[in-house]
Amino acid sequence: MDKKKLGYWLFFIALFLGPLYLTEFRLALMGKFLCFAIVALGICLIWGYTGILSLGHGVYFGLGAYCTAMYLKLESAGGELPDFMEWSGVSALPAFWQPFSNPVFALGASLVIPALLAAMLGFLTFKNRIKGVYFSLISQAVVVVFVTLFVAKQDWTGGTNGLTNFTTFLGISLSSPLVQIALYMLTVITLGISFALASRLTNSRAGRVLSAIRDGENRVRFLGFNPTSYKVFVYSLSAALAGLAGTLFVLQVGLISPAMMGIIPSIEMVLWVAVGGRHSLIGAILGAVIVNSAKSFFSETYPDIWSIFLGLLFIIVVMFLPNGLVGMVQSWKDKRKKSKQKGGTANATDSVVS
Amino acid sequence: MLAIRSIQAGYDESMVLNDVSIQAEVGKVTAVLGRNGVGKSTLIKTIAGLLKPAAGSVEWMGERIEKKAPELRARSGIAYVPQGREIFPSLTVEENLLLGLEALPKKERKGLPPQIFEWFPVLEEMMHRKGGDLSGGQQQQLAIARAIVGKPKMLLLDEPMEGIQPSIVQLIQDVIVDIASREEMGIILVEHSLDLAFACADYYYILDHGIVVSEGVTDTAHKDVVKQHLVV
Amino acid sequence: MPPILSCRDVRVSFNGFQALQGVDLDVSPQEVRFLIGPNGAGKTTLLDVICGKTKASSGDVLYREVENIRKLQEHEIVRRGITRKFQAPSIFSNLTVWENLELSIKQDRSIWAVMRTKMTGEEKEKIDAMLDRIGLKEQRHQMAGMLAHGQKQWLEIGMQLMQEPEILLLDEPIAGMSGTERHKTGELIHEISAACSVLIVEHDMEFVRNFSKQVTVMHEGKVLCEGTMSDIQQNEQVAEVYLGRRESAC
């Protein structure tokens, strides 16, 4: 147990010290991947631990990012109308934009709005006992709704261009390398705290209720728990994590557009977790980093045909490593342990709940 | 001949059958008796191929079949009538019966043998009704007829009389006796009712707690001795 | 004594099939009641209705004579003290034995309470005591999925008991158990009945004979008769539908 904890500490410290050994470009990439890792944590909570596959996390990520981006846009506009509104013929700032000139409100909204939307959708669907494939596809339909709306309402949202070209955050220039490093470190710390909270949740009694819901939702009812409220809670929590990641993403990448909320990014988010190991929080983090690194690597090396490699990676992982890379390491270690102490109790192969 | 040797079988990791050996011959009716929950259905499923045994062998006409897929067993002449009948509810009676022909080689699939309508005249009347619209007794007849059209050499009947009105019980019993008298087909009949089983069977086995606790020829068996293993 | 649970003219139908056709049943406090009957008689369906898994199409299920629980959700019924053990063991195989029991403790089960909760010494003792009682002390940290069949059944009974129920519904609790295990289970049930009512569906007649006081026989979605085992054995109708068709069939 202690060895494990030490491993986690080393891992996060190593990430934290990234600026020491990564170039500016790689650091920026890593910062982006770590934002994705926060999303992955949330997906791991709902999918790996609770058994809900959401294909709509792009929306929560996007909503969080938009909330922060609205603030940044207003700050950059310096009291004037944001540029895209001018082109779109909007003469006054829409009422719902106004509170976003307050950074505290904007940052708060970037957590609360995704969580509220998720709670609303979750409450309805889970109460009606819609689950499995149905829920996944419904969450996908939600993506279509939001992306279409955000594109169509370009006078409010910036349309396909999204929101971009921010200069400062709380008066600090975003482009300076030092700020970038600070944001990177902030991302690592946020990831670390999110990880600590998530593992505390999963190791608590409530966490055991969640995995019980995954294994048999109806049985949980017969222990007197109401699975709906648990599912709504964890679903909103993961949406809030995605929103948080969106905020950090916008600060570092300086851009959010409806394309990042779409069907494709939403499915990719799930695949990060699948590759890393859906039943393991650290696996989800590693998955997000590894898949995105692989994507960058493949597309830098083979710009013409990289998507074939990525497709193959997904197929191979799903087919042969149903518990992802962490699951592979775990079962490999199990095997070694077993051969060491023959006759020991048989070990479940599907119990990679770390 | 069908020979089951030292079978262990069950679900997940709990064994329902611990060590069961039985034999059944073509042309004879073999009854498997026992109370609810002693593993009779498990045994039948293991023979039909829906469950893979954890240990032991199933030998059919001199060949080991315990690892074969159910469809191959069906085509080698083992027909299965499950408990609960499991007819296809949204297929018509005719379609259900035609599916029974799948056990035959393609060339021999030439329509339904008229014999089954002599045994079960009601099916001819109901030919174009949905299987799910039939009464329980009619469904049971359909399930048996569906198994017979494939001309099996061994028919596995899992509690065919269960939940059925007495007149149809009689009819089914008559058919079983008639089939047996033609000596072309063997029958393994799973029952929890002693009287019914003894009315049809040549040989009996009694299962309890996953093992065979008694066996013998029905003609010479003392019902009272057998009874103590069974009913109330 | 007033009944703790009463079913009044409960009816259930699935796609036109009448699974229960007007069942009346009273269960007294601290009573052990066996439900027997041929397959398809509606015994399991009746348990389903009581615990809320299946909603009755008409009729009332009264708890302590006053509250109609027919339309409550499953977890709400459980919180009133009516718990259910299913036929197939429904434990959480990816949790340990200990964790399975921990989830079952009678507690505030709302998410906010559970998140803040910490295992108390009292709870630990309760779990330990239960482990002793169901004989799974050695296996406490094993994944529940790895237990033998009989052990799973006990674990599940243990999980129901941890909830300190008022009424315990058991569906074929001894299926798949060996002789000594059966006996032990029977005794456990009697111990339990000191604190709560038990309603058991069972096929094993030996077991019913050994451990029953009151037996209710069901047939075709109705209650056929009630009484002690010896009453039942005398009943011609019961013999007709249940114990085989006697000589009439041959």
Add this chain to the structure above:
Amino acid sequence: MIAAISAAALTLSGCAASNALNEEEETTAADTSDTVSVGVLHSLSGTMAISEVSLRDAELMAIEEINADGGVLGKQIEPIVEDGASDWPTFAEKAKKLLQKDEVATVFGGWTSASRKAMLPVFEQNNGLLWYPVQYEGMESSPNIFYTGATTNQQIVPSVTWLLENKGKSFFLIGSDYVFPRTANKEIKAQLEAEGGTLVGEEYTPLGHTDYSTLISKIKEEKPEVIYNTLNGDSNVAFFKQLKDAGITADDMTVLSVSIAEEEIRGIGTDVLTGHYAAWNYFQTTDTPENEKFVAAYKEAYGDDRVTGDPIEAAYNAVYLWAAAVEKAESFDVDAVKEAAGGIEFKAPGGTVTIDGDNQHTYKTVRVGEIQADGQFKEVWNSGEPVKPDPYLETYPWAEELN
């Protein structure tokens, strides 16, 4: 176990780090060598690959030609191709990579406004140089971007005037639901009002929309004389096919498009397009000696069945314009190149183009062409001389309110 994983992760990051170091060494080494690297950043996958792959091809061809001619400042140009994957953050990421890691002298890239908007801050923050080769909605002038495609007054404004004079007064505007069509249509509406046209309808469809039956019913209801089409990509195919099915031909209504070049015509099919119009600065049929050479070279390089088109030409021009500016500045330094770029002239396939030093757009000749059965354009009108770029439409009185 976790220790093992973290170790693995560390090695991974370590690798990345050492990679990065190696890469840096390579690029610093490159500075002193006799090559200069430039970035080529277009979508090679995803929905935009349809259009952007050809731009990459044109840019690579121009680079090869320049290299064959001795390069720039005696150095061979070494292109680094990246895939923007039709995804705007990817464009930003790759732009950053090209500027920071590869330290390229300039980047040629982009198609959609969204991709340009995503890259813009990257280029401004890193003081990089982007050559953007596609016609766009204007209202932008970044000091770090050169725009070699048309801005609205070099394509839309003159074409509307031409339509009003030649084809009819009542306009129906259709476009894909994104920035370019919405902004363009706003300008067109102002212009119609000023120049005596009437607007009878304005409709937008989501990107990738493929069922136009209802929209066509609306058009039939309104009976416009002119349909001004700013649909994008795949939607054009569906729109034109279904327009023809509904019994509307070029004789009934004139459709003028601003996103359909020769390459798109091949994907839509001439059977449904013949007789409709498009406004551009260049057609494959444009009659200049430079173009003859250009078309021949392009077909030679990429196959006889390939066609050129306005954005392809603008991409090709961009490379030459940059090379000329470098030669004039005698340096690859971004500021020096920018300084030198104003007034640079290039005899492009579509006629002479000149960089406007004020807004870093180019002077271009405007052309309207009619689509022929062979998939080529027949030019029916041109502006005669290159038009000065005016991204903010400051010289048009009716456009005052727009800003």
Add this chain to the structure above:
Amino acid sequence: MAVVITQIFNGISLGSILLLIALGLAITFGLMNVINMAHGEFIMAGAYTTYVVQQAFSQYVPESFFNYYYVAAIPLSFLIGALLGFVLEKTLIRFLYHRPLDSLLATWGVSLILQQVARSIFGAPNVAVTSPAWLDGGIAIAGAVLPYKRLFIIALVTICMISLYLYLDKTAAGRKMRAVTMNRSMASSLGVSTKKVDAAAFAIGSGLAGVAGCALTVLGPIGSTIGTYYIVDAFMIVILGGIGSLIGTVFGALSVGMLGTIAEFWTGASMAKVIVFVAIIAFLQYKPAGLFSARTRSLE
């Protein structure tokens, strides 16, 4: 008046197109419970097949026959779609029958690969298919023009529906397929080879996607990404109709088509899309099993 007729016709027409796209999914997803995200790429394969047939006809067949290329393209598109589906089932899907959500992820990978392969073979830009001359024009009724192409698609989808119905209902193979989807283990106990039936069912569903691709060439673009435009709509239609119910899929497609055209007429295309999807989501809250639900008693 003309507008009303046109709009009703448009609704039916859009419904028929959606139905054609969803029909294949109604089998692979509805009956077999496989979430095949590469279904859209089978549509793409059908469209490219049509393109290739057209190219072949224009090169090797006398010009007077050119217009019949489309007649040859329909069955060929079906075959290519079916072949791809067959291969996919044999190599991937059959290992994932018990993991429907995993099949979603794996087939997503397949879809990425197929798109890239198509780009490598046919190039990134769209290709053009000239629709046959006999599909040009339309019937004029009370001032409204009903294009032949749309009538043709309505006819094609009707034929597909009837063939599918006849196949499932009147042939031995169809009977086996229904039996396997209803009760797999019982079917195998009767001697039905479930593996063969699974592969055949998946191939037929995929083949129908191919036919849809072929039909779409007369209306829309043909490029490597066309599948992505339709895939989500198609899945929503199948759940809206009710999983496992072909007739439900028909009603699902028609209602989405009608609602879509009506909403688009009153608002605009973008808002119409939003309205349709919100309506579907809301409807599923009210009736989670869809329009025509095949109710079961199973617990989990």
